Amino acid sequence: MENRNSNEIAAHPVKTxxxxxxxxxxxxxxxxxxxxxxxxxxxxxxxxxSADDERYQKxxxxxxxxxxxxxxxxxxxxxxxxxxxxxxLGAAASRVFGAQGLSLGGYGEGIYNNFRSxxxxxxxxxxxxILYVGYKFNSTWVLNTEIEIEHADEIFLEFAALDYxxxxxxxxxxxxxxIPMGFLNEQHEPTSFYxxxxxxxxxxxxxxxxxxxxxxxxxxxxQFAYRAYVVNGFDGxxxxxxxxxxxxxxxxxxxxxxxxxxxxxLDYIGLPGFLIGGSYYVGHSAQDVDGINGKVSIMxxxxxxxxxxxxxxxxxxxxEVEDVxxxxxxxxxxPAVGDVIGQNLQGGYLEGSFDVFSLTEREDHxxxxxxxESYDLQRNTPMGFMATGAFDVRVTTVGLAWQxxxxxxxxxxxxxxxxxxxxxxxxxxxxxxxIF
Amino acid sequence: xxxxxxxxxxxxxxxxxxxxxxxxxSKFLSVEEALELAYPECQFERESIFLTEKEQKSAEKLxxxxxxxxxxxxxxxxxxxxxxxxxLAGWAYLDTHKIRAKRESLLIVVNPDDSIRRIEVLAFLExxxxxxxxxxxxxxxGKKLNKDLRxxxxxxxxxxxxLTGEATVIAVRKILAAHQIxxxxxxxxx
Numbered sequence: 001m002e003n004r005n006s007n008e009i010a011a012h013p014v015k016t017x018x019x020x021x022x023x024x025x026x027x028x029x030x031x032x033x034x035x036x037x038x039x040x041x042x043x044x045x046x047x048x049x050s051a052d053d054e055r056y057q058k059x060x061x062x063x064x065x066x067x068x069x070x071x072x073x074x075x076x077x078x079x080x081x082x083x084x085x086x087x088x089l090g091a092a093a094s095r096v097f098g099a100q101g102l103s104l105g106g107y108g109e110g111i112y113n114n115f116r117s118x119x120x121x122x123x124x125x126x127x128x129x130i131l132y133v134g135y136k137f138n139s140t141w142v143l144n145t146e147i148e149i150e151h152a153d154e155i156f157l158e159f160a161a162l163d164y165x166x167x168x169x170x171x172x173x174x175x176x177x178x179i180p181m182g183f184l185n186e187q188h189e190p191t192s193f194y195x196x197x198x199x200x201x202x203x204x205x206x207x208x209x210x211x212x213x214x215x216x217x218x219x220x221x222x223q224f225a226y227r228a229y230v231v232n233g234f235d236g237x238x239x240x241x242x243x244x245x246x247x248x249x250x251x252x253x254x255x256x257x258x259x260x261x262x263x264x265x266l267d268y269i270g271l272p273g274f275l276i277g278g279s280y281y282v283g284h285s286a287q288d289v290d291g292i293n294g295k296v297s298i299m300x301x302x303x304x305x306x307x308x309x310x311x312x313x314x315x316x317x318x319x320e321v322e323d324v325x326x327x328x329x330x331x332x333x334x335p336a337v338g339d340v341i342g343q344n345l346q347g348g349y350l351e352g353s354f355d356v357f358s359l360t361e362r363e364d365h366x367x368x369x370x371x372x373e374s375y376d377l378q379r380n381t382p383m384g385f386m387a388t389g390a391f392d393v394r395v396t397t398v399g400l401a402w403q404x405x406x407x408x409x410x411x412x413x414x415x416x417x418x419x420x421x422x423x424x425x426x427x428x429x430x431x432x433x434x435i436f
Numbered sequence: 437x438x439x440x441x442x443x444x445x446x447x448x449x450x451x452x453x454x455x456x457x458x459x460x461x462s463k464f465l466s467v468e469e470a471l472e473l474a475y476p477e478c479q480f481e482r483e484s485i486f487l488t489e490k491e492q493k494s495a496e497k498l499x500x501x502x503x504x505x506x507x508x509x510x511x512x513x514x515x516x517x518x519x520x521x522x523x524l525a526g527w528a529y530l531d532t533h534k535i536r537a538k539r540e541s542l543l544i545v546v547n548p549d550d551s552i553r554r555i556e557v558l559a560f561l562e563x564x565x566x567x568x569x570x571x572x573x574x575x576x577x578g579k580k581l582n583k584d585l586r587x588x589x590x591x592x593x594x595x596x597x598x599l600t601g602e603a604t605v606i607a608v609r610k611i612l613a614a615h616q617i618x619x620x621x622x623x624x625x626x
Contacts, residue, residue: 273592358588
């Protein structure tokens with residue numbers, strides 16, 4: 001082994017000091033150490049070899065100390081990162097999770113929708129600009145928040161969860177939490193999905209970004225990860241056929257909490273690049289409507305495969321809603337016969353993508369993708385109401401995403417809509433997104 | 437009925453997870469613990485390595501990424517059997533880098549054949565959601581510095597922790613490049 005530029009600390013086996021020319025860094029460190037002004041330097045006889053040796057050793061010691069300081073500054077998260085002796089190793093004290101303090105981040109996405117029908121106005125929308133703010137109080141208490149500006153003029157608290165980190169298998173969470181269902185509700189940053197728009201299924205049946213106030217637990221056990229929360233339920237009076245369950249979200253704002261709900265998710269995470277799991281939600285949604293409960297139950301299964309540049313995703317969701325007619329007509333409302341949500345909503349999608357630049361040396365990513373989804377928001381309608389066919393839809397999305405790096409994404413795609421009543425226009429979409 | 441069956445399936449899947457629970461601390465290892473795990477019963481020498489500008493440029497060319505610093509921290513592990521000369525067991529480098537807004541510190545352990553022996557996370561200041569599982573870091577075992585040492589080639593991406601994955605691969609490439617430049621300067625010139 002070549003021996004070069006070494007700076008041993010005394011506690012370690014001694015190596016031969018390097019005689020190579022010090023780098024500019026070393027020079028700076030020497031200057032910082034006050035070499036030029038040190039008393040020793042001024043009083044040493046240059047012709048005295050032993051004095052030179054002594055001075056040289058002192059300088060090396062100073063360089064070591066300053067190097068240590070630089071490394072400590074760089075690795076300030078380790079309580080004794082580099083200075084402790086490592087010969088005769090013993091069991092060290094447990095390391096804290098990390099340093100305390102504030103963390104900032106964010107993401108945003110802007111989209112342009114060009115509808116292939118004269119009757120629908122095209123739209124350019126800066127959909128989301130989000131500031132992520134986190135604060136780590138100590139090794140066990142962590143706060144994560146997302147503050148969102150939506151459509152450039154609406155402000156939301158997207159989530160605000162206080163975590164107590166107990167151990168890998170069991171941690172606690174309270175606050176405004178993201179419902180752990182599907183792919184996009186928890187991981188909805190624009191770089192996490194290639195098409196410009198989120199899937200319709202994860203907008204209407206799993207209404208991302210779906211967040212409610214609640215408490216829960218999460219953790220990992222060997223090859224499995226889980227999350228389980230109790231949250232306030234939907235407000236079922238707001239369910240409408242064209243939005244699926246979306247309008248029933250209470251989003252943490254003065255949420256009606258007469259009816260609570262439970263949600264749990266389990267994922268197998270034992271193989272890198274592979275994920276399979278499912279989640280289940282159940283709870284009442286009538287809130288303050290007497291005589292009905294408006295029970296909502298949703299089951300969802302998902303799988304993802306990543307292999308080299310390929311990514312495949314599949315998701316299936318099925319929701320059942322009770323007392324649909326009573327919820328729709330509560331408080332004297334008289335919805336149109338075709339405007340009532342189905343008693344059963346069901347859908348699934350398949351998505352495949354391949355980063356063609358993964359075959360080259362390039363650092364950027366060019367990813368063509370295709371997504372096919374099929375869903376029905378009125379699969380089963382109550383007596384007296386009818387399905388219009390407008391919400392029984394097949395969508396094929398084909399497009400291209402380019403990422404100059406993993407923080408940025410530019411997207412373009414075409415969506416072919418096919419509903420039973422042929423009412424949905426096809427659309428061309430452009431999008432940009434960033435995370436930091 | 438469908439929902440009941442699905443719930444039964446989910447609970448059924450949860451049972452093996454519960455059975456596999458082993459109570460363990462979720463704290464990160466210290467440098468000393470990580471070194472001992474990588475090289476049991478070894479003695480360690482710690483070196484501060486100052487790269488020259490020329491070495492820095494060569495390492496950057498090899499890694500394909502800019503080096504933020506010319507200062508490296510390297511541990512050399514030596515194993516000595518009774519009555520024998522100490523033998524080189526390998527090296528380990530401490531590297532700290534930013535992921536999104538906060539840093540992670542890794543101990544990148546290198547075999548005598550310059551391949552990765554293991555990677556240990558010593559500190560991770562981003563939210564835990566962005567920390568890949570240990571099995572993801574295990575992918576690096578045996579990997580050497582070449583064009584395939586990158587995400588979507590020999591290293592699979594990690595859902596929900598894309599930036600951590602990218603930052604880790606870049607850190608490993610930089611360390612292996614600096615290692616090669618300092619340990620095999622003649623080969624690197626070829």
